[in-house]
Amino acid sequence: xxxxxxxxxxxxxxxxxxxxxxxxxxxxxxxxxxxxxxxxxxxxxxxxxxxxxxxxxxxxxxxxxxxxxxxxxxxxxxxxxxxxxxxxxxxxxxxxxxxxxxxxxxxxxxxxxxxxxxxxxxxxxxxxxxxxxxxxxxxxxxxxxxxxxxxxxxxxxxxxxxxxxxxxxxxxxxxxxxxxxxxxxxxxxxxxxxxxxxxxxxxxxxxxxxxxxxx
Amino acid sequence: xxxxxxxxxxxxxxxxxxxxxxxxxxxxxxxxxxxxxxxxxxxxxxxxxxxxxxxxxxxxxxxxxxxxxxxxxxxxxxxxxxxxxxxxxxxxxxxxxxxxxxxxxxxxxxxxxxxxxxxxxxxxxxxxxxxxxxxxxxxxxxxxxxxxxxxxxxxxxxxxxxxxxxxxxxxxxxxxxxxxxxxxxxxxxxxxxxxxxxxxxxxxxxxxxxxxxxx
Amino acid sequence: xxxxxxxxxxxxxxxxxxxxxxxxxxxxxxxxxxxxxxxxxxxxxxxxxxxxxxxxxxxxxxxxxxxxxxxxxxxxxxxxxxxxxxxxxxxxxxxxxxxxxxxxxxxxxxxxxxxxxxxxxxxxxxxxxxxxxxxxxxxxxxxxxxxxxxxxxxxxxxxxxxxxxxxxxxxxxxxxxxxxxxxxxxxxxxxxxxxxxxxxxxxxxxxxxxxxxxx
Amino acid sequence: xxxxxxxxxxxxxxxxxxxxxxxxxxxxxxxxxxxxxxxxxxxxxxxxxxxxxxxxxxxxxxxxxxxxxxxxxxxxxxxxxxxxxxxxxxxxxxxxxxxxxxxxxxxxxxxxxxxxxxxxxxxxxxxxxxxxxxxxxxxxxxxxxxxxxxxxxxxxxxxxxxxxxxxxxxxxxxxxxxxxxxxxxxxxxxxxxxxxxxxxxxxxxxxxxxxxxxx
DNA sequence: CATGAATGAGACTTCATTCAT
DNA sequence: GATGAATGAAGTCTCATTCAT
Numbered sequence: 001x002x003x004x005x006x007x008x009x010x011x012x013x014x015x016x017x018x019x020x021x022x023x024x025x026x027x028x029x030x031x032x033x034x035x036x037x038x039x040x041x042x043x044x045x046x047x048x049x050x051x052x053x054x055x056x057x058x059x060x061x062x063x064x065x066x067x068x069x070x071x072x073x074x075x076x077x078x079x080x081x082x083x084x085x086x087x088x089x090x091x092x093x094x095x096x097x098x099x100x101x102x103x104x105x106x107x108x109x110x111x112x113x114x115x116x117x118x119x120x121x122x123x124x125x126x127x128x129x130x131x132x133x134x135x136x137x138x139x140x141x142x143x144x145x146x147x148x149x150x151x152x153x154x155x156x157x158x159x160x161x162x163x164x165x166x167x168x169x170x171x172x173x174x175x176x177x178x179x180x181x182x183x184x185x186x187x188x189x190x191x192x193x194x195x196x197x198x199x200x201x202x203x204x205x206x207x208x209x210x211x212x213x214x215x
Numbered sequence: 216x217x218x219x220x221x222x223x224x225x226x227x228x229x230x231x232x233x234x235x236x237x238x239x240x241x242x243x244x245x246x247x248x249x250x251x252x253x254x255x256x257x258x259x260x261x262x263x264x265x266x267x268x269x270x271x272x273x274x275x276x277x278x279x280x281x282x283x284x285x286x287x288x289x290x291x292x293x294x295x296x297x298x299x300x301x302x303x304x305x306x307x308x309x310x311x312x313x314x315x316x317x318x319x320x321x322x323x324x325x326x327x328x329x330x331x332x333x334x335x336x337x338x339x340x341x342x343x344x345x346x347x348x349x350x351x352x353x354x355x356x357x358x359x360x361x362x363x364x365x366x367x368x369x370x371x372x373x374x375x376x377x378x379x380x381x382x383x384x385x386x387x388x389x390x391x392x393x394x395x396x397x398x399x400x401x402x403x404x405x406x407x408x409x410x411x412x413x414x415x416x417x418x419x420x421x422x423x424x425x426x427x428x429x430x
Numbered sequence: 431x432x433x434x435x436x437x438x439x440x441x442x443x444x445x446x447x448x449x450x451x452x453x454x455x456x457x458x459x460x461x462x463x464x465x466x467x468x469x470x471x472x473x474x475x476x477x478x479x480x481x482x483x484x485x486x487x488x489x490x491x492x493x494x495x496x497x498x499x500x501x502x503x504x505x506x507x508x509x510x511x512x513x514x515x516x517x518x519x520x521x522x523x524x525x526x527x528x529x530x531x532x533x534x535x536x537x538x539x540x541x542x543x544x545x546x547x548x549x550x551x552x553x554x555x556x557x558x559x560x561x562x563x564x565x566x567x568x569x570x571x572x573x574x575x576x577x578x579x580x581x582x583x584x585x586x587x588x589x590x591x592x593x594x595x596x597x598x599x600x601x602x603x604x605x606x607x608x609x610x611x612x613x614x615x616x617x618x619x620x621x622x623x624x625x626x627x628x629x630x631x632x633x634x635x636x637x638x639x640x641x642x643x644x645x
Numbered sequence: 646x647x648x649x650x651x652x653x654x655x656x657x658x659x660x661x662x663x664x665x666x667x668x669x670x671x672x673x674x675x676x677x678x679x680x681x682x683x684x685x686x687x688x689x690x691x692x693x694x695x696x697x698x699x700x701x702x703x704x705x706x707x708x709x710x711x712x713x714x715x716x717x718x719x720x721x722x723x724x725x726x727x728x729x730x731x732x733x734x735x736x737x738x739x740x741x742x743x744x745x746x747x748x749x750x751x752x753x754x755x756x757x758x759x760x761x762x763x764x765x766x767x768x769x770x771x772x773x774x775x776x777x778x779x780x781x782x783x784x785x786x787x788x789x790x791x792x793x794x795x796x797x798x799x800x801x802x803x804x805x806x807x808x809x810x811x812x813x814x815x816x817x818x819x820x821x822x823x824x825x826x827x828x829x830x831x832x833x834x835x836x837x838x839x840x841x842x843x844x845x846x847x848x849x850x851x852x853x854x855x856x857x858x859x860x
Numbered sequence: 861c862a863t864g865a866a867t868g869a870g871a872c873t874t875c876a877t878t879c880a881t
Numbered sequence: 882g883a884t885g886a887a888t889g890a891a892g893t894c895t896c897a898t899t900c901a902t
Binding site for chain 1: 251253254333336337347350351354375376378379380382383386387389390394396397398400401405406409410412413414416417418
């Protein structure tokens with residue numbers, strides 16, 4: 001499995017560590033959103049967190065640790081809010097609810113999503129792998145939901161199509177966070193409705209042959 | 216309109232400028248892909264381009280200029296290769312061909328696409344605006360194609376759905392560049408086929424009501 | 431008025447700032463004297479001050495700040511040593527004492543004077559204005575002294591002549607600092623005596639008409 | 646003696662050298678006045694002179710050569726305009742005329758004077774010596790004039806006082822070029838008149854004892 | 861545990877000078 | 882003789898990280 005990476009801290013008191021890291025993450029997200037990881041200095045992070053640069057380094061070892069903590073914490077929150085979707089008995093209506101739930105989540109955590117996707121490339125290799133793996137786990141939730149619909153015979157898809165569809169709807173969610181500059185005519189509800197409509201039709205349609213369309 | 220930003224050069228010979236910038240862009244894309252804009256030094260760019268740091272600065276004024284040139288050149292290439300799609304008489308089969316053409320293009324220019332989307336946020340504000348505007352122009356090509364299909368009555372969509380659908384398929388294309396790490400089971404042709412199928416069904420399906428699905 | 435420009439420092443301890451800037455100024459004066467502002471590097475300044483380049487930049491923001499601090503500190507010292515001359519009841523004997531005091535001061539601070547006058551032109555505009563203004567305040571001390579002598583009827587001068595005379599004796603002082611290469615036959619006392627003699631005669635003499643002399 | 650330093654040129658045609666250097670000096674003076682020697686680039690000098698950087702270096706070897714040529718040419722012009730003052734039979738009235746002539750000259754060549762005095766410190770050692778020596782020759786003109794007046798018994802001065810007085814009036818002239826920012830209430834004629842008056846009185850006065858004044 | 865002053869590697873950029881054309 | 886593209890040493894400044902208090 002993909003074990004959580006431990007970030008070393010010279011402080012012993014675990015609850016203090018948690019508290020300080022919380023402060024640090026909150027400050028860092030705002031800064032990263034605003035100026036990106038590279039243009040944000042450790043001093044600024046410390047200041048935004050409400051303590052000194054010296055204290056910051058009591059709780060991390062490198063600046064990249066901060067980025068890792070930020071990404072990890074975002075994923076954790078997303079995960080915990082998506083977990084209830086990971087149920088036994090999926091169906092189209094569950095899927096639709098899941099999408100609404102997920103897209104709403106993205107709308108609420110827009111800044112965090114943008115930061116995570118813009119900056120995670122700056123993580124050290126192993127941290128990046130850890131984070132990408134977490135993302136796959138999230139995609140897998142949708143894969144399972146879709147597979148259950150296929151098993152239900154509510155939709156017809158090959159396994160590969162299921163994988164693709166899961167990524168597909170996942171990425172459309174990111175689009176809401178990333179392309180707000182181009183989608184400012186849409187409300188989140190409109191976005192959800194249209195995307196859901198596309199998706200359902202895309203899955204349920206009576207197999208128009210691509211060959212036919214190409215002709 | 217959105218005029219091309221002129222990057223100052225202290226060299227006068229226009230054809231030399233073009234040649235050197237070509238070298239520079241080629242080197243920079245590779246480096247940016249590998250380490251990102253911020254971790255790439257100007258010296259490395261110069262070296263990769265095959266000339267000295269002093270020469271580099273004969274053709275640009277700041278490091279950000281390199282990024283701008285890179286993004287601009289990528290857009291230009293994409294534009295020129297997409298231009299033939301911007302025709303008078305669109306139809307479903309033209310649309311399908313366009314998608315195939317576009318996704319193939321992304322496959323071929325994967326590195327460039329990743330660099331452009333990962334790093335353009337580091338552009339100075341006005342350069343960023345210029346680049347985002349160019350992107351909208353590309354989305355608009357697909358909007359026109361879709362609108363023509365609507366006019367043809369080949370598909371039924373509201374204008375807003377057209378906008379969304381254009382972004383939608385545009386973003387799915389980016390997905391191919393960005394999520395190769397997760398899609399390594401798919402060939403580009405599979406990707407195109409599945410995406411096209413989703414799309415066509417999504418548009419052509421007999422309007423499954425979302426409300427119905429939600430129930 | 432002409433408020434002192436605050437030079438930003440990222441260090442908080444005010445007394446430390448003062449101490450470090452003191453070191454820095456001392457080192458810089460020597461270097462500027464020797465090689466001028468432009469030929470002196472920030473690294474050399476840091477080294478001469480006894481700390482690292484990083485530390486230097488904890489106490490200033492730009493190299494020009496160093497020059498400003500140097501000029502400001504010199505003016506401050508000169509001012510404080512000239513202040514006692516700014517008295518209520520001036521007279522010729524006070525004026526003579528003042529000149530001796532001032533020229534002695536210049537002799538003792540020769541290096542500083544030369545640096546200040548050679549390099550202040552490299553200050554940013556507002557800093558230059560501040561410094562020139564400070565110089566005018568010093569000239570004004572002599573103007574007041576002269577005006578009091580005029581009021582006393584010890585000397586006869588028009589207000590414009592007073593202004594000119596103040597600049598005149600001020601500049602003669604600078605001459606001692608700047609033209610030592612040409613005046614190495616003179617001791618400071620000889621210089622003071624001769625200058626004072628010229629000055630007193632220049633003011634007290636029975637108005638030889640220039641027209642007469644020109645004839 | 647102080648032989649003129651030859652500046653090497655790879656061009657043979659002497660009259661061309663002279664012409665090009667003329668252009669170069671004219672451009673350089675303006676630039677040095679505006680931004681100082683160090684902040685002026687060789688490219689700028691070439692451009693202001695009306696030819697390319699390559700051509701500039703056909704006529705000099707280093708940037709400092711330009712400064713030397715500038716200073717030398719200024720001195721030459723001043724010299725040639727002051728030469729007629731170097732006569733056999735001096736007198737007070739000749740002296741007064743000489744001062745007027747000299748101060749007028751400074752007024753007309755203000756920019757050149759400022760450049761020369763501000764920047765000559767940046768000359769290489771031997772060039773600086775050459776230039777300082779030229780200055781001494783100019784002071785010597787006034788020394789001779791004064792000595793002749795002493796010989797005439799028009800004025801009474803010790804030889805040392807003569808030296809000092811020559812420097813004195815020389816420096817007052819520089820004051821007109823350098824302190825215009827503080828003397829903008831004065832016209833050149835007022836300046837000349839007041840300075841001349843001070844000077845004549847300073848020399849002619851009936852030896853007020855300094856000791857007496859100090860008491 | 862908290863602080864913040866000190867450090868120095870390393871980044872970007874400039875510009876005097878050269879030399880092939 | 883003239884040109885201007887190429888060079889790279891050297892300069893200013895930043896910032897992640899350490900460590901004494």
